[in-house]
Amino acid sequence: xxxxxxxxxxxxxxxxxxxxxxxxxxxxxxxxxxxxxxxxxxxxxxxxxxxxxxxxxxxxxxxxxxxxxxxxxxxxxxxxxxxxxxxxxxxxxxxxxxxxxxxxxxxxxxxxxxxxxxxxxxxxxxxxxxxxxxxxxxxxxxxxxxxxxxxxxxxxxxxxxxxxxxxxxxxxxxxxxxxxxxxxxxxxxxxxxxxxxxxxxxxxxxxxxxxxxxxxxxxxxxxxxxxxxxxxxxxxxxxxxxxxxxxxxxxxxxxxxxxxxxxxxxxxxxxxxxxxxxxxxxxxxxxxxxxxxxxxxxxxxxxxxxxxxxxxxxxxxxxxxxxxxxxxxxxxxxxxxxxxxxxxxxxxxxxxxxxxxxxxxxxxxxxxx
Amino acid sequence: xxxxxxxxxxxxxxxxxxxxxxxxxxxxxxxxxxxxxxxxxxxxxxxxxxxxxxxxxxxxxxxxxxxxxxxxxxxxxxxxxxxxxxxxxxxxxxxxxxxxxxxxxxxxxxxxxxxxxxxxxxxxxxxxxxxxxxxxxxxxxxxxxxxxxxxxxxxxxxxxxxxxxxxxxxxxxxxxxxxxxxxxxxxxxxxxxxxxxxxxxxxxxxxxxxxxxxxxxxxxxxxxxxxxxxxxxxxxxxxxxxxxxxxxxxxxxxxxxxxxxxxxxxxxxxxxxxxxxxxxxxxxxxxxxxxxxxxxxxxxxxxxxxxxxxxxxxxxxxxxxxxxxxxxxxxxxxxxxxxxxxxxxxxxxxxxxxxxxxxxxxxxxxxxxxxxxxxxxxxxxxxxxxxxxxxxxxxxxxx
Ligand SMILES: Cc1cc2nc3c(=O)[nH]c(=O)nc-3n(C[C@H](O)[C@H](O)[C@H](O)COP(=O)(O)OP(=O)(O)OC[C@H]3O[C@@H](n4cnc5c(N)ncnc54)[C@H](O)[C@@H]3O)c2cc1C
Ligand code: FES
Numbered sequence: 001x002x003x004x005x006x007x008x009x010x011x012x013x014x015x016x017x018x019x020x021x022x023x024x025x026x027x028x029x030x031x032x033x034x035x036x037x038x039x040x041x042x043x044x045x046x047x048x049x050x051x052x053x054x055x056x057x058x059x060x061x062x063x064x065x066x067x068x069x070x071x072x073x074x075x076x077x078x079x080x081x082x083x084x085x086x087x088x089x090x091x092x093x094x095x096x097x098x099x100x101x102x103x104x105x106x107x108x109x110x111x112x113x114x115x116x117x118x119x120x121x122x123x124x125x126x127x128x129x130x131x132x133x134x135x136x137x138x139x140x141x142x143x144x145x146x147x148x149x150x151x152x153x154x155x156x157x158x159x160x161x162x163x164x165x166x167x168x169x170x171x172x173x174x175x176x177x178x179x180x181x182x183x184x185x186x187x188x189x190x191x192x193x194x195x196x197x198x199x200x201x202x203x204x205x206x207x208x209x210x211x212x213x214x215x216x217x218x219x220x221x222x223x224x225x226x227x228x229x230x231x232x233x234x235x236x237x238x239x240x241x242x243x244x245x246x247x248x249x250x251x252x253x254x255x256x257x258x259x260x261x262x263x264x265x266x267x268x269x270x271x272x273x274x275x276x277x278x279x280x281x282x283x284x285x286x287x288x289x290x291x292x293x294x295x296x297x298x299x300x301x302x303x304x305x306x307x308x309x310x311x312x313x314x315x316x317x318x319x320x321x322x323x324x325x326x327x328x329x330x331x332x333x334x335x336x337x338x339x340x341x342x343x344x345x346x347x348x349x350x351x352x353x354x355x356x357x358x359x360x361x362x363x364x365x366x367x368x369x
Numbered sequence: 370x371x372x373x374x375x376x377x378x379x380x381x382x383x384x385x386x387x388x389x390x391x392x393x394x395x396x397x398x399x400x401x402x403x404x405x406x407x408x409x410x411x412x413x414x415x416x417x418x419x420x421x422x423x424x425x426x427x428x429x430x431x432x433x434x435x436x437x438x439x440x441x442x443x444x445x446x447x448x449x450x451x452x453x454x455x456x457x458x459x460x461x462x463x464x465x466x467x468x469x470x471x472x473x474x475x476x477x478x479x480x481x482x483x484x485x486x487x488x489x490x491x492x493x494x495x496x497x498x499x500x501x502x503x504x505x506x507x508x509x510x511x512x513x514x515x516x517x518x519x520x521x522x523x524x525x526x527x528x529x530x531x532x533x534x535x536x537x538x539x540x541x542x543x544x545x546x547x548x549x550x551x552x553x554x555x556x557x558x559x560x561x562x563x564x565x566x567x568x569x570x571x572x573x574x575x576x577x578x579x580x581x582x583x584x585x586x587x588x589x590x591x592x593x594x595x596x597x598x599x600x601x602x603x604x605x606x607x608x609x610x611x612x613x614x615x616x617x618x619x620x621x622x623x624x625x626x627x628x629x630x631x632x633x634x635x636x637x638x639x640x641x642x643x644x645x646x647x648x649x650x651x652x653x654x655x656x657x658x659x660x661x662x663x664x665x666x667x668x669x670x671x672x673x674x675x676x677x678x679x680x681x682x683x684x685x686x687x688x689x690x691x692x693x694x695x696x697x698x699x700x701x702x703x704x705x706x707x708x709x710x711x712x713x714x715x716x717x718x719x720x721x722x723x724x725x726x727x728x729x730x731x732x733x734x735x736x737x738x739x740x741x742x743x744x745x746x747x748x749x750x751x752x753x754x755x756x757x758x759x760x761x762x763x764x765x766x767x768x
Pocket of ligand 2: 316317318319320321322323324325326327355356357358
């Protein structure tokens with residue numbers, strides 16, 4: 001996994017160094033285990049442990065969405081509103097990693113943060129988190145990351161366009177917006193019905209007090225909003241910086257429209273999943289050179305998924321091609337980028353690296369791992 | 370015992386090629402049924418065993434800090450022995466087989482696990498998973514047959530040196546972990562071929578020495594030092610726990626492949642072997658230990674050696690539930706499901722070690738009445754020339 005090393009708290013570097021030295025000495029007595037393995041049994045959230053979090057509460061938001069209050073380990077670093085966190089959770093005994101936007105206010109008194117998850121049909125992790133997770137559950141975490149954040153200083157006029165669970169990173173931003181930054185905020189949010197709007201009361205409350213201008217679109221009755229409809233609803237669109245998060249189709253339509261209007265550089269988008277266009281190539285056998293494990297992967301499945309399903313421990317991150325946490329050297333062979341259909345080939349010594357989360361085998365290939 | 374192909378009553382003569390393929394399919398189906406169900410309860414099982422092991426190990430080591438007090442020594446030594454056995458058998462052996470890789474937990478994974486034993490996990494995985502499990506009981510291919518130092522089959526020529534085999538075997542059992550480390554290094558063969566300067570061998574040798582160094586430092590220096598005035602009793606407790614663990618794991622492993630009646634195979638016989646034939650070799654080349662839950666836990670479920678050899682990467686806690694189905698297949702195909710209680714299997718294995726330390730047929734032909742005569746013959750065979758040995762051996766086998 002891409003485990004980011006938490007940087008030691010700057011006020012206590014010496015204590016941290018001392019702790020690490022003591023742990024190394026203790027290892028003489030615990031080998032082949034680490035002293036940490038024993039400490040984990042007592043305090044899995046302590047400083048110096050692999051980053052974990054404990055679910056403190058689960059609040060239902062809509063019939064298929066819930067907010068999880070998570071107490072992170074002591075090495076957790078404050079996030080920037082709009083960022084996401086990777087969560088590792090055991091579903092049916094198998095560790096699964098997914099990304100979720102942080103929705104809470106910074107600096108909560110209880111030290112917790114929240115994520116808000118919408119269960120998607122047949123979704124492995126989202127259903128587990130929304131419907132089957134009890135307070136007390138331990139989760140695995142990475143530090144928060146992501147580029148979907150407001151710049152400093154904040155632009156005067158902002159527009160947010162969201163749909164479904166795409167509201168989550170935006171809620172993370174809105175809740176943390178300082179008064180002077182909230183001068184002129186428009187939110188255009190789509191959901192199937194009024195009852196499906198996540199954070200409905202809070203958003204309507206913000207609108208009632210004039211903090212934001214809220215445009216709610218209930219798509220079951222009113223249909224979907226096209227990019228042109230949004231332009232009509234927000235006439236001063238060209239003066240605004242826009243942040244958008246929602247289904248792939250919506251984001252692509254917005255990108256096309258904004259580019260057409262010469263505003264491409266004022267649109268920031270967050271994708272929850274990659275656009276897959278090239279899912280019909282031949283697959284191949286993937287060999288991992290470190291221990292010779294071989295995995296048969298079809299042409300539609302990311303190498304990351306195929307290898308994990310075969311029990312190989314793989315580095316990973318966002319699982320959708322943006323973070324490069326999954327990159328491995330391709331020693332030999334060919335892979336296809338599932339987003340573009342582009343085939344990358346490598347011969348030994350070429351030094352080619354590939355993102356396994358969006359690459360499928362395109363014939364036999366060897367990865368150094 | 371003789372390689373199965375040379376036997377007059379070959380136990381698989383009645384099976385046609387179609388039978389064997391069908392049997393293979395039925396075994397595949399059993400495997401698939403476990404894969405389909407594998408899930409949270411299995412994950413909970415291995416995590417519980419790991420948790421229990423850590424508590425027992427830590428508790429015993431804490432008790433041993435007072436090892437000068439005899440009851441503390443006894444309790445601590447028993448606890449530490451149990452912990453070391455659990456760690457090697459149900460935890461280490463099975464994790465290193467990849468039985469738990471499907472959980473994708475980097476802390477419980479065959480590529481990251483290291484165990485409390487002289488042989489480094491990587492080297493053991495190669496000799497055990499890739500060689501022994503592939504070439505199970507094939508004479509000349511499976512070095513587990515006698516670990517390259519013993520005569521374990523009538524087909525191997527007898528030499529006078531084999532008379533000492535019971536002594537070597539016993540010493541090997543007491544210091545089994547070092548025997549395994551040497552064996553994983555193929556130390557015997559490397560020395561015999563004069564390849565000790567080979568850089569790859571040196572690298573691996575250093576790796577083993579480093580591992581042994583860490584192990585010895587923990588058990589025989591750090592823990593005794595922490596015990597202060599009880600340095601010596603704690604050191605003794607660690608030594609005893611290691612020997613107990615070694616004797617135990619050696620016994621379990623002997624029971625898996627050595628008892629009388631377990632078949633061996635000729636090198637030739639595995640050329641172009643089908644999956645079904647491979648299954649049959651595993652079925653006949655392994656033996657189970659009968660017993661209760663505790664026995665299965667402490668043997669790391671190698672008491673289900675047959676099921677383990679058929680499906681080495683299924684989680685060990687599942688062998689118990691599939692064993693009735695496997696047994697039913699043995700019956701259906703008229704094969705012998707080799708299973709007996711531990712003492713019986715250990716006796717059987719050691720009896721074989723004794724028998725084969727002697728020339729073929731000698732032990733069977735010896736009675737209290739003819740003992741003096743037989744001893745004279747053994748003396749002649751041990752000291753005489755090769756021709757004498759051959760002549761006497763043939764006479765012996767003729768009875
Ligand atoms: C940066 C980032 C931030 C994210 N933030 C959030 C968040 O705040 N809240 C949230 O609920 N989710 C968020 N996601 C999506 C989340 O990571 C998971 O992809 C989602 O929960 C589905 O996972 P799953 O295991 O339930 O589905 P899977 O079992 O992985 O997939 C099941 C099926 O659904 C499809 N599918 C996968 N993802 C989606 C999707 N997003 N919409 C529709 N169909 C899909 C798959 O192709 C598959 O067919 C974020 C993703 C990224 C990359
Ligand atoms: S996991 Fe983020 S780019 Fe592949």
